[in-house]
Amino acid sequence: MTQPASGSPGEPRVPAVATLDLPALVSRLANGLTVVVSEDPAVPVFGMTVLYRVGSRLEPRGRSGFAHLFEHLMFEGTPGAPKGLFDRICESSGATNNGQTRPDATVYIESGLSSALERFLWLEADRMSCLSFEKETLDIQRDVVKEEIRVNVQNDPYGLFEYQELPALLFDKWENAHDGYGDFADLDAASIEDVKAFFQTFYRPNNAIVSIVSDRPAPEVIGLVEKYFGPLPPGILPAHPDISEPPRKTGAVSVREAPLARTPALVAGWRMPGPQNEDVLPLLILGELLHEGRSARLYKGLVEGRQIATEVMGGFNPFQGLCWYTGTTLFLSRIAYKRGVSHGTVLGAFAEERDRLLREGVPAAELERVKRRLFSSYLSLLENRLERSLELASATAFGGTPVAALEFPARISRVTSAEVVRAAEKWLSPETWAVVVKEPPAGAAEEEE
Amino acid sequence: MSSAEPSTWPPGLPPLLPAERPGVKEAVHVDTLSNGVSVWVVRRPGLPLVSLGLACLGGKRDDPHALPGLSALLAEGLKEGSETLTAEALHERLQGEGAALGASAGADGLSLSIHGLADGLDTFVDILSQLVRSPAFPEEGIARVRALAEEDLATQESEPSFLAVRVLLRALFADHPYATVAPSMSTISAVSPGVLRGEAKRRFRPDRTAVIAVGDVDPGAVLKASERFLGGWEHDALPETPVEGPEVGRFSRRILAVERPGSVQTYLMVGNPAVSRNHPDFFALSLAMTAYGGAFTSRLVTNLRTQKGYTYSPGARLAAFRYAGYVRTVSAVRNEVTGAALNEIFYELDRMGAIELSDEELERSRMRDVGLRATNLQTSSGLFSELMSLFSSGLGAGKLDEPSEKLFTIQRDEIKRASKRHLASYATTVVAVGDLGVIEEHLAPFGPIEVAAAPEPGFAGT
Numbered sequence: 076m077t078q079p080a081s082g083s084p085g086e087p088r089v090p091a092v093a094t095l096d097l098p099a100l101v102s103r104l105a106n107g108l109t110v111v112v113s114e115d116p117a118v119p120v121f122g123m124t125v126l127y128r129v130g131s132r133l134e135p136r137g138r139s140g141f142a143h144l145f146e147h148l149m150f151e152g153t154p155g156a157p158k159g160l161f162d163r164i165c166e167s168s169g170a171t172n173n174g175q176t177r178p179d180a181t182v183y184i185e186s187g188l189s190s191a192l193e194r195f196l197w198l199e200a201d202r203m204s205c206l207s208f209e210k211e212t213l214d215i216q217r218d219v220v221k222e223e224i225r226v227n228v229q230n231d232p233y234g235l236f237e238y239q240e241l242p243a244l245l246f247d248k249w250e251n252a253h254d255g256y257g258d259f260a261d262l263d264a265a266s267i268e269d270v271k272a273f274f275q276t277f278y279r280p281n282n283a284i285v286s287i288v289s290d291r292p293a294p295e296v297i298g299l300v301e302k303y304f305g306p307l308p309p310g311i312l313p314a315h316p317d318i319s320e321p322p323r324k325t326g327a328v329s330v331r332e333a334p335l336a337r338t339p340a341l342v343a344g345w346r347m348p349g350p351q352n353e354d355v356l357p358l359l360i361l362g363e364l365l366h367e368g369r370s371a372r373l374y375k376g377l378v379e380g381r382q383i384a385t386e387v388m389g390g391f392n393p394f395q396g397l398c399w400y401t402g403t404t405l406f407l408s409r410i411a412y413k414r415g416v417s418h419g420t421v422l423g424a425f426a427e428e429r430d431r432l433l434r435e436g437v438p439a440a441e442l443e444r445v446k447r448r449l450f451s452s453y454l455s456l457l458e459n460r461l462e463r464s465l466e467l468a469s470a471t472a473f474g475g476t477p478v479a480a481l482e483f484p485a486r487i488s489r490v491t492s493a494e495v496v497r498a499a500e501k502w503l504s505p506e507t508w509a510v511v512v513k514e515p516p517a518g519a520a521e522e523e524e
Numbered sequence: 525m526s527s528a529e530p531s532t533w534p535p536g537l538p539p540l541l542p543a544e545r546p547g548v549k550e551a552v553h554v555d556t557l558s559n560g561v562s563v564w565v566v567r568r569p570g571l572p573l574v575s576l577g578l579a580c581l582g583g584k585r586d587d588p589h590a591l592p593g594l595s596a597l598l599a600e601g602l603k604e605g606s607e608t609l610t611a612e613a614l615h616e617r618l619q620g621e622g623a624a625l626g627a628s629a630g631a632d633g634l635s636l637s638i639h640g641l642a643d644g645l646d647t648f649v650d651i652l653s654q655l656v657r658s659p660a661f662p663e664e665g666i667a668r669v670r671a672l673a674e675e676d677l678a679t680q681e682s683e684p685s686f687l688a689v690r691v692l693l694r695a696l697f698a699d700h701p702y703a704t705v706a707p708s709m710s711t712i713s714a715v716s717p718g719v720l721r722g723e724a725k726r727r728f729r730p731d732r733t734a735v736i737a738v739g740d741v742d743p744g745a746v747l748k749a750s751e752r753f754l755g756g757w758e759h760d761a762l763p764e765t766p767v768e769g770p771e772v773g774r775f776s777r778r779i780l781a782v783e784r785p786g787s788v789q790t791y792l793m794v795g796n797p798a799v800s801r802n803h804p805d806f807f808a809l810s811l812a813m814t815a816y817g818g819a820f821t822s823r824l825v826t827n828l829r830t831q832k833g834y835t836y837s838p839g840a841r842l843a844a845f846r847y848a849g850y851v852r853t854v855s856a857v858r859n860e861v862t863g864a865a866l867n868e869i870f871y872e873l874d875r876m877g878a879i880e881l882s883d884e885e886l887e888r889s890r891m892r893d894v895g896l897r898a899t900n901l902q903t904s905s906g907l908f909s910e911l912m913s914l915f916s917s918g919l920g921a922g923k924l925d926e927p928s929e930k931l932f933t934i935q936r937d938e939i940k941r942a943s944k945r946h947l948a949s950y951a952t953t954v955v956a957v958g959d960l961g962v963i964e965e966h967l968a969p970f971g972p973i974e975v976a977a978a979p980e981p982g983f984a985g986t
Binding site for chain 1: 529541611787857898899
């Protein structure tokens with residue numbers, strides 16, 4: 076299906092240089108809805124994504140957390156399919172569903188037996204048409220969202236700090252800096268009128284992409300999408316604000332006590348350029364090269380070599396994947412480290428690893444291995460039909476075409492060592508980072524023997 | 525496949541298309557090498573990927589009594605290379621094939637797995653065979669494994685889910701190795717290259733090992749590579765030491781509380797001993813758990829989340845090992861509804877044994893499980909995990925389609941009977957992790973509260 080170049084043993088092998096040979100038809104309905112269909116006969120399973128181009132960055136001021144609260148309400152009934160039916164129909168049909176609110180998009184995803192595909196088109200078109208807008212439902216989901224925040228943030232030892240606290244320190248613009256889960260006062264202030272206005276503004280076919288991977292013939296699937304979504308009226312979309320931000324001029328390190336933690340951790344983040352910037356692909360490779368697996372630079376340098384850290388993770392655009400975003404995103408490095416080690420030591424070690432990379436470059440063999448691993452991980456992702464539908468939808472929303480996803484391996488294969496080094500020099504400086512440190516209360520951090 | 529659909533459903537909702545009963549259509553190629561190594565392969569043409577692993581019988585259950593959790597450290601230790609391949613060289617070779625090595629210890633088996641590009645097949649089998657036949661356990665690498673395990677234990681002890689499951693399994697399985705969740709501090713301190721070398725020799729044997737591969741690979745090529753790298757593996761034929769399952773007597777309700785000051789939620793874990801993977805009730809109880817708390821539209825989730833808004837992610841499941849099993853309900857709830865939530869959990873548990881599922885519930889639960897299974901098995905890695913787990917449970921590759929078949933034959937009375945036997949609220953062990961000063965009054969009405977000791981027996985920390 077792909078053309079990984081082969082070579083004799085010992086020769087460096089480039090990852091696939093060709094565009095992935097996966098079918099992806101794209102069409103646009105008269106009301107502006109974009110439809111992406113990938114036909115794959117291997118198994119009778121479908122994956123489907125409905126992506127709306129609105130996420131937590133565009134929620135109204137004074138209503139932090141609203142895009143996510145709204146996402147919950149999309150499952151709570153319509154005039155045509157009252158509360159409770161969406162999930163019951165879904166599970167009765169051999170499928171599972173979920174929703175996810177990201178900074179630049181909200182996605183609704185379903186996967187299951189393809190005998191049920193047509194009814195999911197009906198259900199998704201039905202809730203794009205109208206919701207129930209009930210006060211009682213809003214109140215219950217407000218409680219559920221608060222429990223979600225308690226379990227994932229307030230009761231978590233680190234409080235999801237890379238997602239919750241880092242952006243506030245790193246960015247200046249409200250869209251980028253505010254808490255996408257929302258504070259409780261803002262959640263309490265949300266009204267049914269807010270729900271209606273948000274729906275009517277953003278949940279329109281011309282702001283959406285429907286992406287389907289299934290064994291059913293592509294023309295038939297496009298016909299079904301037309302049948303159910305075609306009658307929906309388009310909306311007038313507001314202009315997208317400029318949310319780009321230039322790199323910080325100074326570094327910032329904020330040390331905070333984490334009362335529920337027993338071991339320390341820190342996250343360093345940097346502002347990133349827009350998705351069209353020439354450094355984006357080198358930055359993606361850099362994320363993998365620094366963080367992924369036992370051969371990653373930070374693992375070898377901090378966990379194995381200096382033996383100060385216990386776990387490293389991170390990379391470019393971690394919350395939305397590849398280069399699917401608008402304006403700006405972040406690059407982050409999350410490092411869990413040993414009790415008794417200071418955060419200054421950890422940050423110093425990070426800076427040393429970066430210096431070494433700038434000084435010595437990236438050997439061709441290492442770059443090659445990292446690219447092979449990226450290629451393989453991407454193929455694994457696309458093997459899952461739901462993930463493939465989501466990837467094709469994201470590529471269409473943020474790259475203009477599903478081909479942007481299929482070309483990714485070929486584009487990665489062309490990135491040079493010099494470009495990776497340049498990206499690290501330009502964008503990952505300790506002089507422009509924002510760092511949040513989470514330390515256990517004094518006493519809990521002592522080495523126990 | 526679908527029976528009549530509920531009359532309350534929206535007019536205009538398109539019908540389900542007739543579908544053949546889904547299952548795994550591809551054949552599992554099964555072979556055995558002359559030394560007893562099993563080889564199971566499913567060819568999946570398409571994307572040039574393979575999931576390949578070694579499933580080795582002997583997990584936590586085989587851990588020496590004095591070293592609970594040793595398997596997990598053995599698995600980690602294997603990642604440190606072989607006698608002829610340093611850890612650095614090993615991981616770089618895998619990275620060059622687009623792959624990474626996973627090693628984990630389950631209740632009944634230890635698994636090594638590699639997910640990578642299909643043309644790395646020979647490399648993968650070579651590396652895995654070296655790790656079980658001649659692991660290095662280098663002094664420095666094992667010291668690091670030990671140090672990381674200590675930090676990892678401290679980190680895990682800050683998580684309510686870890687604290688809860690550790691107390692629950694200890695209460696259900698007492699001093700049987702199934703009760704161990706993670707290596708204790710004393711096990712971590714005792715691990716040395718010598719200990720691991722002895723364990724590897726004792727556990728890894730050709731007749732207790734399977735090569736399992738799923739992906740864009742030729743079954744003949746996998747067999748050939750297995751012959752080449754594992755065919756010459758000889759081992760003294762020690763008799764397998766039988767390790768019995770835990771004695772499970774009659775239980776009555778217990779309330780175990782774990783102190784976690786400053787918690788804004790109570791983490792509730794409610795468990796009963798249940799059935800092993802091979803027990804006649806296994807499939808009926810699995811389906812019961814889906815209807816009770818596994819599915820999003822289950823009784824428990826509808827009650828606690830959809831109707832009351834007490835919690836974000838309640839759930840329940842059956843964990844079935846080779847010789848024992850247990851069911852557990854989990855829910856993180858805000859402090860002030862701790863008692864109210866527990867009350868609803870007991871109510872729903874007992875209702876499962878008292879009232880049969882409706883036709884609609886039964887059909888919905890079946891379809892949900894059938895669909896979820898088809899979705900999970902669509903990828904090479906999903907099917908691979910299923911085969912690895914079958915081998916560890918002592919079941920043959922021929923059992924792969926059994927769950928799909930059973931889902932359509934289990935009847936409502938069997939589900940009710942299994943629920944009555946295994947879900948009764950009077951026999952539950954409740955573990956509540958939270959700020960005891962705040963939640964004690966909410967727990968008190970359910971029975972005497974025993975404050976569970978935080979550290980494991982043998983834990984050397986504070």
